[in-house]
Amino acid sequence: EVQMVQSGAEVKKPGESLTISCKGSGYNFNNYWIGWVRQMPGKGLEWMGIIYPGDSDTRYNPSFQGLQGLVTISADKSLGTAYLQWSSLKASDTATYYCARSDGDSSGYFLDYWGQGTLVTVSS
Amino acid sequence: QSVLTQPPSVSGALGQRVTISCTGSSSNIGAGFHVHWYQQLPGSAPQLLIYRDNERPSGVPDRFSGSRSGTSGSLAITGLQADDEASYYCQSYDRSLSFYVFGSGTKVTVL
Numbered sequence: 001e002v003q004m005v006q007s008g009a010e011v012k013k014p015g016e017s018l019t020i021s022c023k024g025s026g027y028n029f030n031n032y033w034i035g036w037v038r039q040m041p042g043k044g045l046e047w048m049g050i051i052y053p054g055d056s057d058t059r060y061n062p063s064f065q066g067l068q069g070l071v072t073i074s075a076d077k078s079l080g081t082a083y084l085q086w087s088s089l090k091a092s093d094t095a096t097y098y099c100a101r102s103d104g105d106s107s108g109y110f111l112d113y114w115g116q117g118t119l120v121t122v123s124s
Numbered sequence: 125q126s127v128l129t130q131p132p133s134v135s136g137a138l139g140q141r142v143t144i145s146c147t148g149s150s151s152n153i154g155a156g157f158h159v160h161w162y163q164q165l166p167g168s169a170p171q172l173l174i175y176r177d178n179e180r181p182s183g184v185p186d187r188f189s190g191s192r193s194g195t196s197g198s199l200a201i202t203g204l205q206a207d208d209e210a211s212y213y214c215q216s217y218d219r220s221l222s223f224y225v226f227g228s229g230t231k232v233t234v235l
Contacts, residue, residue: 035224037170044126044229045162045170045213061223098169104176108217109224110160112181114169 002026004034004099004115011121012089019085020118022099029080030054033102035111036073036084040095049073050102050109051082089122096120127152127218128227135233136204144230146197146214152225157217159197161190164211173212174199201232209234 007021022034035050049060053075060073075082082099096119100111129147136142146159153159161174172181174190177197189200197214214227 044211045164045215045226047215047224047226050224059223062221063223100170104158107156107176108158108160110158110172110175110215111162111170112172112175114171117169 002101002113004101004113006097006099006115006118009119009121011123013124014089014091014122016089016122017085017087018089018120019083020097020120022082022084022115024080024082024101027101030077033109034075034082035100035102035109036082037098037100037111038095039098039117045098048084048097051075053077053082089120091122091124093120094122126228127221127225128214128216130212130214130227130230132228133231133233135235136201137235138204138206140204141200141202142204142232143201144199144212144214144232146199146216146227148195148197148216148218150195151220152195152216152218153192153197154195155219157219159190159192160215161188161197161199162213162215164213165207166210170213204234206234208232 005023036048038046051058051073072085096117098117100114102109158176162170163173164170177192178190187202218225
């Protein structure tokens with residue numbers, strides 16, 4: 001059974017750093033892309049970025065202005081775990097973050113197995 | 125402003141049929157990229173509902189169906205049930221953005 005299990009809720013202050021995790025199991029972790037999706041309170045879904053653990057190929061959504069450098073997506077093949085990392089949190093980073101396994105082909109990828117979500121609250 | 129446009133809300137009586145549109149452009153759906161649909165029940169993580177325009181993952185009832193035509197996709201729910209009350213999101217790939225995009229989301233209310 002494919003499962004994506006995320007780390008627990010976090011409460012942080014502005015300017016602090018944070019790493020949340022997503023452990024995949026029940027499939028070959030190296031062979032599927034993993035996506036990270038943001039959902040701000042009461043809002044819709046936004047696909048932030050995607051990583052292929054097999055070779056660490058990582059893509060970020062250009063719509064997230066300045067996302068690169070502020071947020072880093074990574075993966076550890078040996079642990080079967082993907083990460084979303086912030087170097088300096090802002091109040092506007094308050095959201096629920098989902099990881100999900102991605103499958104598909106050249107006509108498009110979709111997210112077939114989702115984690116339970118990690119609520120990140122940034123407040124002074 | 126989402127690249128894929130959905131109606132904010134749709135409602136229907138128990139047992140009725142409702143449809144949700146997902147309007148894109150020649151840069152995404154119209155370029156031949158598939159449309160996928162997700163259901164998000166209140167307080168829960170999203171779940172894949174329809175993939176590659178009209179395919180259902182195992183476990184998804186055949187009351188849910190999808191289609192794609194031109195620059196739009198569509199999700200139909202027949203025999204509406206109380207536990208279909210949820211938000212529904214379409215998703216595709218946008219060639220101009222060179223990334224994946226979600227629709228704005230549609231809240232379905234069962235009357």
